Amino acid sequence: MIKKLAIIGVGLIGGSFALALRSAGKVEQVVGCGRSEANLKLAQQRGIIDCYTHDLATAVRGADVVFLAVPLGAMRDVMLQMQAALEPHAIITDGGSVKGSVVQDARLALAEHLPNFVPSHPIAGTERSGAQAAFAELFENRRVIVTPIEETSAQALQQVSDLWLACGAELHQMPVEHHDEVLAATSHLPHMLAFTLVDTLAAMKENDEIFRYAAGGFRDFTRIASSNPAMWRDICMANQQHLGEMLEHFAAELTDLAETLRCGDGEHLLSIFARAKAARDRFIDCV
């Protein structure tokens, strides 16, 4: 049982984590911390948190578990501001979509607390955001990847793993670097492509007409381009290296395809399309 849980950033992820642990009976008191008074008030009204503060030191003082659910670009400042007030036994975890940058921030800002730090990434989300969008079942049957670092103690890893399992999540563990490579491929690159495609079309003349003739496939394909731009700027910047490599690799594939088209090599096109369909049908629709 956690006596005091501090949620830093009470949005969809932070709020849902609190609700899930509450409904699993794993926590006594939840304190929320954030910048928006309106959001924190709403979180309190919805019973996500018991009380709130805008001050990070106040929030983490006396907390047994601290969950960081702020944008990646804010992680380091948040860690620096709360660091001096952390209890020596406090377990710290986060929900960031990139792990390398968070670990780098933690090494800089959490120094002696590193044994208690367990980076994690719940692969869950909706288009909605804020405390309004939080719900206890968000992580149920969703994969959560924990990426313990060298310093992480076995006990801290166990505690954080138990919390995610209590949220109903399916737990996976992998090295930080590997996490960032995999997510660059399956999440960050697709977001980049969707944003870039919509922006490219929007820049064409008669763009209203172009979008008018977009069918259902386009709507699905570009849904992720309606995601939060600032959050995705942070994610892309944080995973700069792996994402940059994926982007260059993919751009080269496209240039190759343009050449294939120019040569009229239908067989080559067919083999790419058929392999892709087989892979998607096998890996995605069967999951």
Place this chain on the structure above:
Amino acid sequence: MIKKLAIIGVGLIGGSFALALRSAGKVEQVVGCGRSEANLKLAQQRGIIDCYTHDLATAVRGADVVFLAVPLGAMRDVMLQMQAALEPHAIITDGGSVKGSVVQDARLALAEHLPNFVPSHPIAGTERSGAQAAFAELFENRRVIVTPIEETSAQALQQVSDLWLACGAELHQMPVEHHDEVLAATSHLPHMLAFTLVDTLAAMKENDEIFRYAAGGFRDFTRIASSNPAMWRDICMANQQHLGEMLEHFAAELTDLAETLRCGDGEHLLSIFARAKAARDRFIDCV
């Protein structure tokens, strides 16, 4: 009232066209033509067609309207085989996703029938295919683009327009070239990107692991990569020029983005993402 309607290719599009016109009371007899006996039999059982033949000349003989719903790669051969048996008054239209190539085929194969030829493209479809998947409401409130050519008579254009309106479609008209440019952007390029992304990831080592951590966004983004590979090979080859230009343009944008990432220019990323989100929210979700 159409006395005899010939449907060449009784799949999702061809079958639904017949069902929609039947339910609108616009047609007396429907004859189906195709290669698969099983599919034609099923179409007859489902009441989509009254009878069928594998012979194109037999199918179009005596027909007042001929609807070509075969893959783009088969259009020219089909036209050549039916050409001599066409009635002088027969109206010919099609459902191909690219119009330039169909018009080129028609100029070569339909010669004296060009005044009666009205190229059209219903922007409708599902992942399913074959007579099994056909339904009368497929075109309801969907956009259908007709792209009459210089030779198309006003009367033929009117007749085909009336048929699509009877199917419940929203009718649009534009030049052939413009259609192919617009569709390259909103449909053909996104399909190319989805196929290529899935194939690229499938080619990475540990690809099963990569797909395992794909979330809902990836599923939506790549849904179109489960489309029929041969059909899409035909579409891409048929719209080779416009699609090639779009691909090169897009690949250049990606190379630019990789550079932006390398320079750590977060502001530039944010402006692309924000413009894209605004455009998508404005043009797509509000449509």
